[in-house]
Amino acid sequence: MSLSRAPKVLGSLIGFVGLSAVAGLLVGLVFVPSLAVAGEGVVTGVDTFNSLPSYLQIEQPAQASAVYAKQGGKDVKIASFYVQNRTDVASNQIAEVVKQSTIDTEDPRFYKEGAIDVQGTIRGALATGLGHNVQGGSSITQQYVKNVLVQRCAQQGSSQGTTKEALAAADKCYSQVTATTPARKLREMRYAIGIEKRYSKDDILRGYLNIVGFGGTVYGVQAASEYYFGVPARSLSIVQAATLTAIINNPANLRIDRPTNADNGAKNHYALTLTRRNYVLKRMAVAKDITERQYLHYASLPIQPKITPQSNGCSAAVAYDAAYFCSYVQQSVLTDPAFGSTSQARVQKLTEGGLKIYTTLNLDLQRTSQAALSAYMPTTVPGLSLGAANVAVEPGTGRIVTMVQNTTFDETSTAAAGATSVNYNTDHAYGNSQGFQTGSSFKPFTLAAWLEAGHTLNETVSTTQHKLPFSEFTDTCSGLGNDVWDVSNADPAPASMSVMAATAESVNTAFADMGTKLDLCGIADSAFGMGIHPAEGTKATNFHIVPSMILGTNYISPLTMATAYAGIANHGVVCTPIAIDRIIGAGGKAIAPTKTSCTQGMPSDVAAGLAYALQPVLKAGGTGALANPGDGIPTLAKTGTTDAAVQNWLVTSTTKIAQATWVGNVQGSAGFYRTYVNGVYGYNLKFLMDKTILQALDQAYGGDPFPLPPASMIGAVKPKPVKTVPGGAGVPTTGPGTTVGGTGTGPGNGNGNGNGNNKGGAPAKP
Structure with a gap:
């Protein structure tokens, strides 16, 4: 030497x-x-x-969060969110064969000695002392300590964000707790002794099996069982349990989800894992947990994984037609201070907190709504960029029970035609949509201002004026300038008519005349009181208080419209929409999400007046009669159509359930008066969809009669005038290529509401 x-x-x-x-x-x-x-x-x-410190705080390891919805009255998981796919389970939810195989292989003296595996430690010390790397020999308790320390580094890193400094700190932490040095080994030993003073052997074994890695993002025996074999941990067979125990030894190399891997894949029957699995089985035989005969039999069996991917994010919810709703839930959590004071904290809570999120979604109604909508609006229409969406909300609770649209959910940057992550039902902050012009479905808020100002439903208004100078309007919010508003009707109208009739027939010039007798700011305030707001931006910047707003020129989401109509049906009390009923944290403790907030958005008698005026819309002669579900349940409703029927709406509510349907252009300006989709007249699409949807909602919820408004609000009924006048600019004549009841071919008003309320007559033959 x-x-x-x-x-x-x-x-x-x-x-x-x-x-x-x-x-x-x-x-x-x-x-x-x-x-x-x-x-x-x-x-x-x-x-x-x-x-050396002996106290090691055992923190909850990162766990996957799950989102649930109701189906047949039972909770069904529709999506998961995680950075580590892990679900903690109790000891009685882990098959005994998993515990036996783990102890027999990793620490045969686990129940017979203290925190330290003496024989293993001496063996490791000998190798280390002779100049080799620090060797194995760790007890299960020591391995548990190491995994806890590694997990702590990961969680500290995620809580600090993704800055260069945060990532460097996480790497340094990981290097320290995994370093192959005697110092690290001693710290683990000291911590292990402290752990065994505070926890039972059974608790330590359970903790170890819940935290240990099984390759990739799969952590814990429950997630590993579901991922590799498609069964829960309590149902693992002896061979499956031995395979998972084998993977623990070297997860990166022994995982069995890479069939094309040359060293450990399907072609060589997962040779590396097979060798280790048979070693595990041998250790079980030595420990008398299986017989020698069983060992020989099980060792002869091939490894047969049944890989069951646990989708991360809302893509899994596609199978339930619920991906867009799932996305809304995700954004609700990420913007709710109940889940953390910072955006980073909320992301960590969702992806690591092991939350069980029980939502408001009814999958049975969701399936019906999706089928009804998709039957009339496919994911793509050649040469056009069209869309359709429907959402339903409970009055009085704000609970969103359905949310569907015609496209396929896809969050990638390479989404094909007909696929998108944009949620047409929601505001931009919750789904990147800018909303859509609402057309005449906005008229109820002008009617509300009309009634609040002391006018009546049977008061007569003029329909003859089609050019209205801005000087005829009052706007106490801001100046209007000197423009002229051009207004037209889809159908001929009498020279004058009651407000009640004008509402049922959706006569634009009648509502324009009403607007001249009101303060435009008052109309806006009536809408704001019911939760109306622009889908993108603020009311101050993106809600335009101008005369044309009376006919729905602002961009609003279907969810906002459904919520407002639900408020009308709820005696004027509007409740903010919610998608989450309750949340259970990883430790079983309830976490309270932000609840719905209910406010009196309009006087109850005004709400009763609106309900009274809006019920004829779905009845014979009303603009939405084609959508009448025919079940006799009282329903308030309003149709909405913009210039040339570029955007089309039907919003309804019973006392129990409200819904909004939008059909129109995502991009471009194809007029639905001249558009057919799969042979169906475009203007009628919303009615045909909604008839099925309304029938299903009414069957599930029912509905009660609306209260009558005060007689003074209805007013005296006057004889109907018989003289009619032309519909004004934009009223078509019957002829080749036109549609009786309006084509939108006449000049618009420059603000999205020319012939905004066609009742959808049958197309004339060429």
Whole structure:
């Protein structure tokens, strides 16, 4: 031996003696001071070891969060969110064969000795002391400690964000807790002793099986069982349990979800894992947990994974037609302070907090609504960019029970035609939609301002004026300028008519005349009181208070419209929409999401007046008669159509359920008076969809009669005038290529509401 090597060997022997002595000391085998390695040097042993921290805070490891919806009255998981696919389970939810195979292989003396595997530690100390890397020999308790420390690094890293500094700190933390040094081993041993003073062996084994990695983003025995074999941990067979125990040894190389892997894939029957699995089975036979005959039989069986991917995010909800609703739930959590004071904290809570999120979604009604909508609006229409969406909300609770649209959910940047992540039903903040012009479905808010100002439903208004100077309007919010508003009707109208009749027939010029008798700011306030707001931006910047707003020129989401109509049906009390009923945290403790907020948006008698005026819309002669579900349940409703029927709406509510349907252009300006989709007249699409949807909602919810408004609000009924006048600019004549009842071919008003209320007559033959 050269002199240059002698000091190194001597140092190694001293280190070996120190480690061996400390290991013996920890289990009561040695009671005298000796040398021990602490930090990176050699110091006096027992006192130094005892001075190491022994208390290790066991924090909840990162767990997948799950989103649930109701189907047939039962909770069904529709999506998961995670950075580590892990679901903690109780000990009685883990098959005994998993516990046996893990103990037999990883720590046969687990139940017979303390926190430290003495024999393994001595073996590891010998190898380390002779100059090799730190060897195995860790007890299950020590392995649990190491996994807890690694998990702590990961969670600290995610809580600090993705900055360069945060990532560097996480890497440093990981390097420290996984370093192959005697110092790290001693710290683990000291922590392990502290752990066993506070937890039972069963608790430690359960904790270990819930935290340990199984390859990729799969952590914990429950997620591993579901992923690799499609069964819960309690249902694992002996062979499956042995396979998972084998993977623990080297998850990166022994995972069985890469069939094309040359070293460990389907072609060689997962040779590396098979060898380790059979070793596990042999250890079980040695421990008498299986017989020798069973060992020989099980060892002869091939590895047969049944990979069951656990989708991360809302893509899994596509199978339930619920991906867009799931996306809304996700955004609700990420913007709700109940889940953290910062956006990073909320992301961490969703992806690591093990939340069980029970939503308001009714999958049975969702399926019906999706089928009804998709039957008339496919994902794509050649040459056009069309869309359709429907959402239903409960009055009085704000609970969203359905949310569907015609496209396929796709969050990738390479989404094909007919696929998108944009949620047409929601505001921009919750789904990147800018909303759509609402047409005459906005008229109820003008009617509300009309009634609040002391006017009546049977008061007569003029329909003859088609050019209205801005000077005829009052706007106490801001100046209007000197423009002229051009207004036209889809159908001929009498020279004057009651407001009640004008509402049922949706006569634009009648509502324009009403607007001249009101403050435009008052109309806007009536809408704002019921929760109306622009889908993107603020009311101050993106809600335009101009005369044409009376006919729905602002861009609003279907969810907002359904919520407002639900408020009308709820005696004027509007409740903010919610998608989450309750949340259970990983520890079983309830977490309260932000609840619905209900406010009196309009006087109850005004709401009763609106309900009274809007019920004829679905009846014979009303603009929405084609959508009448025929079940006799009282329903308030309003249709909405913009210039040339570019955007089309039907919004309804009973006392129990409200819904909004939009059909129109996502991009472009194809007029639905001249558009057919799969042979169906475009203007009628919303009615045909809604008839089925309304029937299903009414069957599920029913409905009560609306209260009558005060007689003074209805007013005296006057005889109907018989004289009619032309519909004004934009009223078509019957002829080739036109449609009786309006084509929108006449000049518009420059603001999205020319012939905005066609009742959908049958197309004339060419």
